[in-house]
Amino acid sequence: MDVLEAKINKRIPIPLYYQLKELLREHIRNNEVGDPIPTEQQLCQHFGISRPTVRQAISGLVAEGYLQRSKGKGTFIAQPKINQDFLQVLESFNREMRDKGLTPATRVLAKETTVVDEDNISMHLKLPRGASVIYLRRLRFVNNSPLVLVNTFLPLDRLPNLNGHDLERESLYELIEHEHGLSIARAERTLEAVVGEEEDAQLLQIDPGSAVQYIETVTYLTDGSPIEFSQAWYRGDMARFTFELTKKRV
Template identity: 45%
Template sequence: MVLSNAINKESPLPLYYQLKELIKKEIEKGNLKPEEMIPSERDLGEKFEISRPTVRQAINELVNEGVLSRKKGLGTFVAKPKISQEFLENLTSFQNEMKSKGLPYSTKVIELKEVSTTPELESVFGTDYSTFIFMKRLRYIKDNPVVVVSTYIPKALAPGLINEDLTNVSLYETLQTKYNLKIQRAKRVMEAMVASEEDSKWLELEKVSAVMFIKTTGFLDDNRVFEFSLARYRGDLTNFTVNLSIQ
């Protein structure tokens, strides 16, 4: 870590803010690499002749912003860069979004089976369907597990779906081209939650790590529900973009 620039104690800018900006510039320049450990609070305080509480404030803000991450018992590290996703405002497949960004991706199908309806599924789909195709998929970006998603599709809408290879093809494209489903819109509900033990295993997270939980209900052009998905995204690797306009 270079951090060659001195902190100007005569500047009206707070000392913690100056240190914070110095660290961010070192990351932007590539002098600090993702997952590289930064100097300790004591070392930074001695180098710049500032107090440890001042250093701690700068570090805390960078951790809160996702620029740095703490690993218990190890130290503070440069966080992996987050992948921005726009799927909250665009109804597109994971594959198409990754292709548009030029990012390498892959999918692992963890489960693919038929299941019977439940009270929860009836609350989403109504009582017209008794059997669903259930799939659990783990999506990777740059070899990092990013999201695990559980999806329910009524078997009556796509009877052969259980035999499809969904590792390299888009589910939406398969539903539209092979089963002539006219996908129109979706409703998504997002909330932060603690990853379950199983999700932590799949997403390679430490216990009690935060994930972004997104519930998707997909609709056809005749307003029938065709999809119910529950996705858990790693909070340390992804962020979401929503563009708003004044009405």
């Protein structure tokens, strides 16, 4: 249904902006990514409502990721954000994306043996400065669009055969477990909102200063020792994250 074929009921106690927002949501479901929605003026005239009311409805859908504004061009249906479950479930990136019906890909930007030279890496991997680690820098794609840039550090002494593998096609977690006989138990992740720096933004194909979700991960084996420390920068316009909370029982 086209939104300009719908009606708003001004007699019921439901805010006009909310009614319009839900009608626009239905319009989005029935149209394609990249299609424009009617202009603010068209919506005002059709529904007989004020411009601030129209803007409130549209702004809500922009904030939720359903619409995107293009200066001087209008407002368009946005590419749906990818819902990331990995704050709850520890799973490989490729498998999670395929389970969602998406096509993942990885480009390895760097793979080398180096030494621990930062306190942050030393602390999370419980290694002294100067210890040898494998450093990976990967750009990961979904449906040909860059989604996340990841720096990963792994203890070389626990993963001596890793450098010989093609990490554009093979799963890091599967190599840790199957190639090296180690068992991954859990991970700790922290999430914060940051802005994209110039080099990272260029790789992610976003404007410098755009919203980025920064996530640090420390992955642990069943013996309690850390096996991976990673830093990931997710495009804020493509990803969202799900949290599941349970009530603490006293």
